[in-house]
Amino acid sequence: xxxxxxxxxxxxxxxxxxxxxxxxxxECDQGYNDKTEAQVNKALSSFEKKDYRMAKIxxxxxxxxxxxxxxxLYLMGEVAMRGKPANVNKAIAYWSQLIDVCPNYRAEVQxxxxxxxxxxxxxxxxEEMMKLFLANPERDRGFDKEAESILEEIHLQETxxxxxxxxxxxxxxxxxTRDDEYLAVISPDAELCFFTRRSKKVDKYSGPAxxxxxVEEFVMAKRxxxxxxxxxxxxxxxxxxxxxxxxxxxxxxxxxxxxxxxQRDKTGAQNCDIYYCIREGLxxxxxxxxGDHINTEAWExxxxxxxxxxxxxxxx
Numbered sequence: 001x002x003x004x005x006x007x008x009x010x011x012x013x014x015x016x017x018x019x020x021x022x023x024x025x026x027e028c029d030q031g032y033n034d035k036t037e038a039q040v041n042k043a044l045s046s047f048e049k050k051d052y053r054m055a056k057i058x059x060x061x062x063x064x065x066x067x068x069x070x071x072x073l074y075l076m077g078e079v080a081m082r083g084k085p086a087n088v089n090k091a092i093a094y095w096s097q098l099i100d101v102c103p104n105y106r107a108e109v110q111x112x113x114x115x116x117x118x119x120x121x122x123x124x125x126x127e128e129m130m131k132l133f134l135a136n137p138e139r140d141r142g143f144d145k146e147a148e149s150i151l152e153e154i155h156l157q158e159t160x161x162x163x164x165x166x167x168x169x170x171x172x173x174x175x176x177t178r179d180d181e182y183l184a185v186i187s188p189d190a191e192l193c194f195f196t197r198r199s200k201k202v203d204k205y206s207g208p209a210x211x212x213x214x215v216e217e218f219v220m221a222k223r224x225x226x227x228x229x230x231x232x233x234x235x236x237x238x239x240x241x242x243x244x245x246x247x248x249x250x251x252x253x254x255x256x257x258x259x260x261x262x263q264r265d266k267t268g269a270q271n272c273d274i275y276y277c278i279r280e281g282l283x284x285x286x287x288x289x290x291g292d293h294i295n296t297e298a299w300e301x302x303x304x305x306x307x308x309x310x311x312x313x314x315x316x
Contacts, residue, residue, distance in 0.1 A: 023047045023078055026106030028070035036062050040071045047075075052082050070105050073098040077109070092116050103132070107139035111147055123154050130154075174229050175221055188252040188307050193221045193229050194259075196246035218245040218259070238277065238287050245275075252307040255279045258290070260301040272301045274314055 023044060039061045046055035056079045062072035073094050080090035095113045098105055114129030130147045133139055175181055175193065184195035197219045200212045218239045221232030234240050248259035255278055262272040273295035278285045289295060296316065303314040 023075065024106070025071055026074060026102070026104075026109065028102035028105050030068075030070055030102070033066065036065050036069055036072070039065075040075070043075050047078065047082075052079055055079055068097070068101050070098060070102040073101065074105060074109065081112075088116050088119060092120060099129075104136065104138070107133055107136040108143070110136065111139070111143050114147070114150065118150060118154070123157065127151060127154050172229055174231050177231070181219075183247045185248055185250070187250050187254050189254065191223050192250070192254060193223075193232065194248040194250065194257075195219055195221070195232070197232070197234070216244055216246065218248075235284075238284060247302050249303050249305045251305055251309040253309075256305065256309055257284070258303040258305050258312065260303065261287070262301075271297075272299045274300050274303050274312075 025040075025044075039058045043055045043058035043062070046052070046058060055075070059072055059075045059079060062069050063076065066072065077091045077094040077098065080087040080094065092113065095109055095116075098109060099113065110129045110133040114126045114133060117123075117129060118126035130151050134144065134147055134151075172193075175184075175195070177197075179197050179199035181195050181197050184193055186193050196216055198214065198216045201215045202212055217234040219232040220235050221229045223229055239245060242263075244262040245259055248257055250257045256276060257279070258274060258276045260272050261275045262270055264270050274290045275287050276290055277287050294300060294312075294314070298316050300314055300316045303312055305312050
């Protein structure tokens, strides 16, 4: 998971950077050409106006006159990254050519190229770019932590792939039915399994001509004495009353349950937040919102609470 979070943050960083900030040319000792220089200036003017269609035309003119022009190669990568959606493969192609022509054109290109190469699965080349970036004295040091994190992640992947272990997952037959079961978590004491079961049920509110509808139910299954799990039943009150619930996590004492609740607002838009419920004896208390210090206007979900209940990890 850490790998994908790191990568996602990095790619978003790339796209946000290229959509919000001005284009900044690097340096390369290629001599001076009046015609290409004029096209570069026109392209920069178009970028400033966010007219990327015209910018692409001027950059194409540059590369037609000089296919190895460093400014042209860099700017074409900029055009690719500012598209909607961004054309990652095109940016990689032009910036890779740029690095071959002028390795130290601009340090940040090394970083962003490294991120995009990693997204495309080229770990070796990505590692090379990140090392070049971190060794570049002209770099923006604000990216150092991210570059170091990516290198650490690449090395971790290499270590894991170099030491494979048997992996033969099998379905839990008692829980798995013809319906869909997913987002499962087993309690720290391994006695309870919480998950979501998606099935078709008769809508009792639809009158005499009852119709079926798709229902997602928050389910709990207990472990049997022989080590297997029960089929599991939908949790009773206060669960499965009004909301779409799931993606749970529970503390080691099986008393504090944190989970995701999704509901639609007055406009019909769906938003998810993290809620919790505390068990007293045999019964669960009321479901409560975790609070606006956690839940925001964004979508918060997939909580994971530490066994001691003191730390909560989640996606926002």
